[in-house]
Amino acid sequence: MCLMKLQKSEIEEIKQCIEQHQIFAITTHANPDGDAVGSSLALSALLRSLGKQTCIIMPNDCPDFLKWLVGYDSILLFDKQPQKASEFFHKADVIFCLDYNDLERIEEMGAVINKTKKPLFLIDHHPCPICNATYMVSETSACSTAELVYRIIVDCGFESKITKEIAEALYTGIITDTGGLVHNSTNPEVYQIIAKLLSAGIDKDFIHEQIFNVFSFERLQLMGVVLKDNFVFFPEYNAAYMFITCKNQKDFNFQLGDSEGLVNLPLSVKNITFCALFTEYPNAVTKVSFRSKGSFPANVFAKEFFNGGGHLNAAGGRLPCSLQEAFAVFVKGLEAYKKMLVL
Numbered sequence: 001m002c003l004m005k006l007q008k009s010e011i012e013e014i015k016q017c018i019e020q021h022q023i024f025a026i027t028t029h030a031n032p033d034g035d036a037v038g039s040s041l042a043l044s045a046l047l048r049s050l051g052k053q054t055c056i057i058m059p060n061d062c063p064d065f066l067k068w069l070v071g072y073d074s075i076l077l078f079d080k081q082p083q084k085a086s087e088f089f090h091k092a093d094v095i096f097c098l099d100y101n102d103l104e105r106i107e108e109m110g111a112v113i114n115k116t117k118k119p120l121f122l123i124d125h126h127p128c129p130i131c132n133a134t135y136m137v138s139e140t141s142a143c144s145t146a147e148l149v150y151r152i153i154v155d156c157g158f159e160s161k162i163t164k165e166i167a168e169a170l171y172t173g174i175i176t177d178t179g180g181l182v183h184n185s186t187n188p189e190v191y192q193i194i195a196k197l198l199s200a201g202i203d204k205d206f207i208h209e210q211i212f213n214v215f216s217f218e219r220l221q222l223m224g225v226v227l228k229d230n231f232v233f234f235p236e237y238n239a240a241y242m243f244i245t246c247k248n249q250k251d252f253n254f255q256l257g258d259s260e261g262l263v264n265l266p267l268s269v270k271n272i273t274f275c276a277l278f279t280e281y282p283n284a285v286t287k288v289s290f291r292s293k294g295s296f297p298a299n300v301f302a303k304e305f306f307n308g309g310g311h312l313n314a315a316g317g318r319l320p321c322s323l324q325e326a327f328a329v330f331v332k333g334l335e336a337y338k339k340m341l342v343l
């Protein structure tokens with residue numbers, strides 16, 4: 001496995017960028033996950049400890065299970081306060097783009113950022129960055145953007161600035177993006193980083209409790225219904241899909257983050273190497289998340305059939321169509337990729 005090591009020249013560039021500028025906007029992708037929020041909060045806290053002014057701006061809010069993180073309260077939501085957000089973008093010297101690789105992915109907010117013509121600083125672990133960034137730390141072998149932020153902090157000589165709050169935010173990013181160190185976490189350095197974060201005084205059990213054990217009773221019932229009634233298995237393709245209808249969402253008081261973890265469950269069935277979770281939205285919009293095992297490229301599939309993208313084993317997309325139509329597209333895709341699914 002190729003390990004990321006920042007080049008000396010890159011480190012110098014990053015240090016200069018921080019030294020020479022004063023105001024930093026930190027942005028991340030829509031429907032921010034633990035890595036998006038954790039890496040943003042960690043970077044923001046670090047920059048503030050260096051006397052810089054920062055503001056984290058997210059396209060929309062994150063799930064409740066991340067709101068205990070220190071600093072969450074000062075995050076600006078673009079969908080709630082677009083005017084205030086865009087004022088800060090115009091005021092900022094540099095705009096960080098964390099955990100996403102394309103301004104198109106953040107829609108309206110991306111257009112506003114583009115218009116400012118401010119230098120962009122991309123830190124991300126998704127493949128194929130297509131963002132026109134002045135500074136870029138893009139490394140797909142990293143388990144999370146939080147890992148990259150940690151490495152930047154250490155390589156730039158700011159390790160002593162890692163407080164318990166920064167460590168908590170970074171740890172949250174690492175464990176959420178690896179599903180609790182299940183996926184994408186074979187690199188021994190990840191554990192060296194975790195050891196350092198533990199030494200910074202984080203309470204690992206508390207964090208796991210906040211993130212993994214805070215769901216509602218209805219969420220577990222919804223999972224039961226989806227697994228029992230909304231699960232379609234295709235043994236001939238080693239694949240499966242599940243779906244959540246608008247009615248399911250209403251029946252079980254669906255909250256942001258409730259489908260987290262659900263999408264992975266089909267992969268626990270022997271021989272299933274690829275699965276999808278479709279979520280129905282009003283006005284015939286269907287969103288879909290993909291998970292795969294081994295070398296099957298969920299991101300390529302997502303791009304080809306669902307206007308999406310992502311990582312090799314975890315991707316997503318959306319189509320302006322009904323659930324039924326989306327299922328048909330998925331099955332068509334399975335047929336096209338049959339050779340890769342059935343080895």
Ligand SMILES: [Mn+2]
Nearest residue numbers: 035099145177
């Ligand atoms: Mn990530």
